[in-house]
Amino acid sequence: xxxxxxxxxxxxxxxxxxxxxxxxxxxxxxxxxxxxxxxxxxxxxxxxxxxxxxxxxxxxxxxxxxxxxxxxxxxxxxxxxxxxxxxxxxxxxxxxxxxxxxxxxxxxxxxxxxxxxxxxxxxxxxxxxxxxxxxxxxxxxxxxxxxxxxxxxxxxxxxxxxxxxxxxxxxxxxxxxxxxxxxxxxxxxxxxxxxxxxxxxxxxxxxxxxxxxxxxxxxxxxxxxxxxxxxxxxxxxxxxxxxxxxxxxxxxxxxxxxxxxxxxxxxxxxxxxxxxxxxxxxxxxxxxxxxxxxxxxxxxxxxxxxxxxxxxxxxxxxxxxxxxxxxxxxxxxxxxxxxxxxxxxxxxxxxxxxxxxxxxxxxxxxxxxxxxxxxxxxxxxxxxxxxxxxxxxxxxxxxxxxxxxxxxxxxxxxxxxxxxxxxxxxxxxxxxxxxxxxxxxxxxxxxxxxxxxxxxxxxxxxxxxxxxxxxxxxxxxxxxxxx
Amino acid sequence: xxxxxxxxxxxxxxxxxxxxxxxxxxxxxxxxxxxxxxxxxxxxxxxxxxxxxxxxxxxxxxxxxxxxxxxxxxxxxxxxxxxxxxxxxxxxxxxxxxxxxxxxxxxxxxxxxxxxxxxxxxxxxxxxxxxxxxxxxxxxxxxxxxxxxxxxxxxxxxxxxxxxxxxxxxxxxxxxxxxxxxxxxxxxxxxxxxxxxxxxxxxxxxxxxxxxxxxxxxxxxxxxxxxxxxxxxxxxxxxxxxxxxx
Numbered sequence: 232x233x234x235x236x237x238x239x240x241x242x243x244x245x246x247x248x249x250x251x252x253x254x255x256x257x258x259x260x261x262x263x264x265x266x267x268x269x270x271x272x273x274x275x276x277x278x279x280x281x282x283x284x285x286x287x288x289x290x291x292x293x294x295x296x297x298x299x300x301x302x303x304x305x306x307x308x309x310x311x312x313x314x315x316x317x318x319x320x321x322x323x324x325x326x327x328x329x330x331x332x333x334x335x336x337x338x339x340x341x342x343x344x345x346x347x348x349x350x351x352x353x354x355x356x357x358x359x360x361x362x363x364x365x366x367x368x369x370x371x372x373x374x375x376x377x378x379x380x381x382x383x384x385x386x387x388x389x390x391x392x393x394x395x396x397x398x399x400x401x402x403x404x405x406x407x408x409x410x411x412x413x414x415x416x417x418x419x420x421x422x423x424x425x426x427x428x429x430x431x432x433x434x435x436x437x438x439x440x441x442x443x444x445x446x447x448x449x450x451x452x453x454x455x456x457x458x459x460x461x462x463x464x465x466x467x468x469x470x471x472x473x474x475x476x477x478x479x480x481x482x483x484x485x486x487x488x489x490x491x492x493x494x495x496x497x498x499x500x501x502x503x504x505x506x507x508x509x510x511x512x513x514x515x516x517x518x519x520x521x522x523x524x525x526x527x528x529x530x531x532x533x534x535x536x537x538x539x540x541x542x543x544x545x546x547x548x549x550x551x552x553x554x555x556x557x558x559x560x561x562x563x564x565x566x567x568x569x570x571x572x573x574x575x576x577x578x579x580x581x582x583x584x585x586x587x588x589x590x591x592x593x594x595x596x597x598x599x600x601x602x603x604x605x606x607x608x609x610x611x612x613x614x615x616x617x618x619x620x621x622x623x624x625x626x627x628x629x630x631x632x633x634x635x636x637x638x639x640x641x642x643x644x645x646x647x648x649x650x651x652x653x654x655x656x657x658x659x660x661x662x663x664x665x666x667x668x669x670x671x672x673x674x675x676x677x678x679x680x681x682x683x684x685x686x687x688x689x690x691x692x693x694x695x696x697x698x699x700x701x702x703x704x705x706x707x708x709x710x711x712x713x714x
Numbered sequence: 715x716x717x718x719x720x721x722x723x724x725x726x727x728x729x730x731x732x733x734x735x736x737x738x739x740x741x742x743x744x745x746x747x748x749x750x751x752x753x754x755x756x757x758x759x760x761x762x763x764x765x766x767x768x769x770x771x772x773x774x775x776x777x778x779x780x781x782x783x784x785x786x787x788x789x790x791x792x793x794x795x796x797x798x799x800x801x802x803x804x805x806x807x808x809x810x811x812x813x814x815x816x817x818x819x820x821x822x823x824x825x826x827x828x829x830x831x832x833x834x835x836x837x838x839x840x841x842x843x844x845x846x847x848x849x850x851x852x853x854x855x856x857x858x859x860x861x862x863x864x865x866x867x868x869x870x871x872x873x874x875x876x877x878x879x880x881x882x883x884x885x886x887x888x889x890x891x892x893x894x895x896x897x898x899x900x901x902x903x904x905x906x907x908x909x910x911x912x913x914x915x916x917x918x919x920x921x922x923x924x925x926x927x928x929x930x931x932x933x934x935x936x937x938x939x940x941x942x943x944x945x946x947x948x949x950x951x952x953x954x955x956x957x958x959x960x
Binding site for chain 2: 390391416441444
C-alpha cells in the first residue's frame with residue numbers, strides 16, 4: 232500500500248516518517264495482456280484482454296474507462312496518420328484446449344470514447360491459425376518500420392511459431408499475397424522495435440496466468456532484417472529457443488510480460504508491461520511502466536526511481552549538488568604524516584548534520600555544485616509525493632537535504648534554491664526520468680510563471696540552473712549515487 | 715512448458731472463456747475456421763521412417779534419428795509440479811521391462827498400465843524432435859504424458875571431453891551408455907543447449923543415448939546434440955537403429 236508523504240503543508244516529522252515500497256503505477260491499474268501504452272489527445276491509453284482498458288491523464292494514475300470492442304485477447308495499438316489501428320485476437324491461446332484463432336485489425340480516429348470521432352470500424356482478420364498448424368494466432372503486435380514506413384504484425388504463442396505478416400499502413404489490412412514468416416518458437420506476447428539498424432524481437436518465455444507462481448519473463452533477440460533471423464546475445468536463433476533476458480520477476484512482482492515501447496522523446500524511453508501478480512495488490516495482474524535503457528546495442532529494463540538518500544552528481548564535471556553553505560572541516564585523521572602509523576587503527580566519525588545545520592542561514596539557500604565529500608549539505612533524500620500526480624511510471628518526488636525539510640525548488644527566474652520547508656507546491660515537485668544511458672533527467676513539475684518544461688542543468692561546472700533539456704549534452708544528465 | 719496460454723489456472727481459464735462467450739457475437743468479425751479435428755492425422759511432415767543407412771547429425775550437430783515410444787499416460791494439470799524430486803522419481807519408475815537397458819526395434823510393443831504402446835524408429839524432419847506432433851499424429855494423448863526415446867550413436871573413434879547438450883519441453887532426463895548424463899528439471903521450454911552434461915567420453919563404436927521427457931499441458935519436444943570443449947557441435951558421428959525394419 233502506498234504511503235507517500237502528503238502533498239500539503241504537513242509537519243516535517245510526519246513527512247519523514249513515511250516509506251514507500253516500489254510500486255507499479257498508481258490508481259486501479261488492473262489489466263492482463265496490455266497493449267502498448269499510447270497517447271491520444273493528451274491522455275494515455277492501454278488496452279487489455281477481454282475488452283476495454285485503462286486511461287490516465289499523466290501516465291502515473293490509471294483508471295478503467297478505455298473502450299475496445301471485439302473482446303478477445305491481448306490487443307495492440309498503433310497510431311499511423313489519422314488512425315489508431317487496434318489489433319486483437321479471438322479464439323486460440325489454448326482456451327478450452329483450442330489453438331484456432333483469428334487476428335483482427337480495426338481502426339478509429341480517436342481512442343477517446345467520449346469523442347464524436349470515436350468508433351472502431353473495418354474489423355478484418357489479417358492472420359489466423361486453424362488449430363492444428365504450428366501456430367496459435369493470438370498476441371498481435373505492430374511494428375511501423377521507421378526506415379521505410381512498412382507495417383508489420385507479429386503474433387503467436389508457445390504453440391508453434393511466432394509469425395510475422397505485413398500489413399498496409401494505409402488500411403491495416405494484410406498486403407495481398409504476403410506470406411507469414413516464422414521468426415521464433417516457444418515465445419508469446421511478442422513485440423518489436425527498431426533502433427540503430429537493428430530490429431528487436433521481444434517476447435515472453437515462461438508461464439503466465441498462475442499468479443505469484445507465474446514465471447513469465449521477457450526475452451529479446453535482434454536482427455538486421457525485420458524478417459530475421461533473430462539472434463540473442465549468444466548467437467542463438469529465436470527459432471531454436473534463443474532469447475536474452477530483458478526483464479523478469481523482481482521485488483514483489485512476479486510474471487513480467489507483454490512488452491510495449493513508449494518513446495517520450497529527448498532520450499527518454501519507457502516500456503510498459505504487466506506483472507502477473509503484484510504481491511502488494513492481492514496478487515492481481517497490474518500494469519507498470521519502467522525506464523527502457525540501452526547498453527551495447529541491447530535494451531535493458533530499468534527500474535523506476537527508488538526513494539532514498541543520495542549524492543546527486545552532475546555528469547558534466549562530476550560535481551555534487553549541494554547547499555551553498557560554508558564548508559566545515561572535520562577531523563582530518565591520518566595523523567603521523569607520511570611516517571609509519573603508530574597506535575591502534577580506529578574509525579573516524581563522519582560529519583553529522585547536527586554539527587553544521589544550526590549554523591546554516593535561515594530562509595532560502597542557493598544551490599551549487601562541488602566536490603563530493605559526503606557532508607550533510609551534499610546528501611539529498613528523495614521521497615515520492617502522494618496525490619500530486621506523476622508522469623509515465625512514477626509519481627513526483629520531493630528532494631530535500633537529508634534530515635531536514637530544506638527542499639529543492641524551482642524559482643520564477645529559472646534557478647534552483649533550497650526552500651526552508653516543503654509545501655507540496657508544483658515548483659517543489661520533481662520528475663526524475665532515467666535516460667536511455669542510465670543517467671537521469673531531473674525536472675520540476677512546473678516553474679513559476681512559466682509553461683516551458685525545464686530541466687536541472689549544470690550551466691557551469693559548479694553552477695546549476697534550469698534550462699530546456701538538451702539530450703545531446705551531459706549538462707542536464709545526473710547520477711544518483713549512494714552517499 | 716505450458717503452452718496453454720490461459721488455462722494454467724482453472725479460475726483464469728473460466729474467466730477468459732466466459733469473456734469469449736460474451737463477445738462471440740460481436741459484429742463484423744468472422745469467427746476463425748474450426749479446427750479440422752476430423753482430418754486424418756499423420757506424423758508427416760514432422761517424421762519419416764528411419765532408414766537402415768547411417769544418418770549423420772544435421773549441420774548444427776542435432777541428432778534427428780530416434781526410437782520413440784508412444785506416450786505413457788502421466789496426468790498433470792500443471793507443469794509446476796516438475797520439481798527435481800518429482801521428475802527423478804517419475805523417470806526412475808519402471809514402466810516396462812528392461813526400461814534402462816533395452817534397445818528396442820521398430821514396432822516392438824510394451825504394456826504400461828494396461829496400455830499397449832509401440833516403439834517407432836523415426837527420422838525427425840526438423841532439428842528438434844516434436845513429440846507433441848508424434849503423439850498427435852498417432853492419435854495418442856498429447857498432454858499429461860511421458861515419452862521415452864532411444865538412439866544409437868556410432869563414433870569412429872573415442873572422443874573425450876564431449877558434452878551432451880539437451881533442451882526439452884518440459885522436464886527430461888538423459889542417459890549415455892547407462893549413466894545419467896544431464897537432467898532438465900522444472901517447467902522448461904525447449905532451448906538448444908539449455909542444459910549440458912559434464913565432460914563425457916564417446917566410445918569408439920556404439921553408444922546408447924536414452925531419454926525421457928515429461929509434460930503436462932504443453933507442446934512436448936526435445937533437441938539433443940554433442941558439443942566439444944569449444945562448444946562446437948560434434949558431427950563426425952552417425953546414428954543407426956539396428957534392425958529398424960523388423
